[in-house]
Amino acid sequence: MTSTLIKHARVVMGENKLVKCDLLLKDGLIAELAEDLVCEADHIVDAKMALLLPGLIDVHVHFREPGFADKETIATGSSAAARGGFTTVFAMPNLNPVVDNVAVLQNMQALNRRDAVVKIKQYAAISAGLTANKVDDLPALAKAGAIAFTNDGKGVQTADTMYQAMQAAAKVHKVLVAHVEDDSLIHAGVMNAGPSAKALGLPGASKLSETSQLARDLMIAKATGVHYHVAHLSALESVELIRIAKQHSINVTAEVSPHHLLLDDSMIVKDDANMKMNPPLRSADDRAALIAGLLDGTIDMVATDHAPHTDREKAQSMLTAPNGVTGIETSFPLLYTHLVKPGIMTWHRLLEVMNQKAAEVFGLTDAATKLAVGQPADLALFDIDHAHTIRADEFASKGSNSPFINWTIFGQTQATWVNGKQVYAAERSEAWQNVI
Numbered sequence: 001m002t003s004t005l006i007k008h009a010r011v012v013m014g015e016n017k018l019v020k021c022d023l024l025l026k027d028g029l030i031a032e033l034a035e036d037l038v039c040e041a042d043h044i045v046d047a048k049m050a051l052l053l054p055g056l057i058d059v060h061v062h063f064r065e066p067g068f069a070d071k072e073t074i075a076t077g078s079s080a081a082a083r084g085g086f087t088t089v090f091a092m093p094n095l096n097p098v099v100d101n102v103a104v105l106q107n108m109q110a111l112n113r114r115d116a117v118v119k120i121k122q123y124a125a126i127s128a129g130l131t132a133n134k135v136d137d138l139p140a141l142a143k144a145g146a147i148a149f150t151n152d153g154k155g156v157q158t159a160d161t162m163y164q165a166m167q168a169a170a171k172v173h174k175v176l177v178a179h180v181e182d183d184s185l186i187h188a189g190v191m192n193a194g195p196s197a198k199a200l201g202l203p204g205a206s207k208l209s210e211t212s213q214l215a216r217d218l219m220i221a222k223a224t225g226v227h228y229h230v231a232h233l234s235a236l237e238s239v240e241l242i243r244i245a246k247q248h249s250i251n252v253t254a255e256v257s258p259h260h261l262l263l264d265d266s267m268i269v270k271d272d273a274n275m276k277m278n279p280p281l282r283s284a285d286d287r288a289a290l291i292a293g294l295l296d297g298t299i300d301m302v303a304t305d306h307a308p309h310t311d312r313e314k315a316q317s318m319l320t321a322p323n324g325v326t327g328i329e330t331s332f333p334l335l336y337t338h339l340v341k342p343g344i345m346t347w348h349r350l351l352e353v354m355n356q357k358a359a360e361v362f363g364l365t366d367a368a369t370k371l372a373v374g375q376p377a378d379l380a381l382f383d384i385d386h387a388h389t390i391r392a393d394e395f396a397s398k399g400s401n402s403p404f405i406n407w408t409i410f411g412q413t414q415a416t417w418v419n420g421k422q423v424y425a426a427e428r429s430e431a432w433q434n435v436i
């Protein structure tokens with residue numbers, strides 16, 4: 001194994017301080033760290049005072065392969081993850097075929113191992129085809145290595161199916177991840193029901209679709225004792241429900257996406273499919289509640305729900321275009337620029353919500369959660385000092401369906417390492433890879 005010495009980086013110390021640090025990576029691990037390290041190494045990288053963090057963890061990505069490789073592949077999706085500073089991602093099972101049995105799961109794991117440049121954990125579905133009422137063989141899927149269970153993309157419509165799934169997941173000590181959405185309350189809406197939908201003449205979807213099913217699930221979670229994790233919260237009432245559930249010791253955690261933290265439906269001023277996702281962007285009040293919930297610990301983590309689509313699909317009206325936006329390449333810089341830089345969130349909390357909480361909730365043993373000797377050398381280096389404008393043509397993802405094109409951000413990734421191996425280097429890479 002080779003060794004890499006990273007010189008002149010800054011790292012997070014305590015709640016919100018940045019201090020200078022050198023690191024030596026050896027045999028896939030962090031071997032040494034000190035303010036000034038002098039030692040031999042196969043590669044020496046001058047970090048130029050960029051910020052070095054444990055590699056980010058995203059528990060919610062759609063890499064589309066097999067079945068939808070025109071939107072994304074494991075190779076392009078994982079390259080996009082590396083470009084975003086992520087070293088571990090959790091892949092959703094809504095593929096073709098759906099990951100709902102052991103044979104498909106094992107095939108997915110083999111494809112992930114073969115094609116990915118970052119670590120991929122594979123979810124399995126709760127029920128066949130994501131829609132059946134009969135629960136899959138969760139013990140067998142758990143034994144075969146599914147990280148957790150979810151029908152993401154579809155709500156579990158029948159309470160009894162959720163009850164059985166939660167009982168089974170609890171028995172094998174796996175997290176049950178829910179996409180909460182009651183189909184009977186969508187009413188063909190393509191964006192949040194509210195003044196913006198009215199002004200644009202587009203059908204609106206009520207947030208009752210999310211909140212009513214979440215309330216149901218919390219009661220079933222309480223009855224079963226399962227660890228229940230809620231995907232992509234979008235509504236103020238959802239944050240309140242989770243806050244109350246935690247006060248009552250229900251075993252619940254939750255995630256929020258960068259787009260629900262930074263956008264709301266008042267910003268949808270034209271029929272633009274890059275603003276269409278599920279759940280939809282809600283009101284400014286909902287958005288404020290999501291930020292408050294993330295800051296006070298009600299919401300545990302940020303997950304991108306990276307959902308690439310082709311340009312052709314997203315060129316359609318919101319009426320017919322598919323749901324979803326990309327996010328894995330813009331998540332860190334957007335959150336840094338809009339939450340940490342203005343002093344709304346500390347570095348410590350950012351590390352919790354983009355790395356440590358995910359590892360804790362899902363029991364990861366092979367991901368770095370701090371910079372310390374013996375940790376896996378999963379690292380990312382971010383330039384927090386220079387502004388950058390997000391461009392559609394710069395993504396490693398096949399999808400450029402981002403609502404953040406032309407936004408100016410700080411925090412572009414400069415380099416990413418997985419188990420000590422460099423898997424991403426920014427364009428101006430010579431400067432970062434030069435031997436000192």
Ligand SMILES: [Zn+2]
Nearest residue numbers: 092152153305
């Ligand atoms: Zn999703």
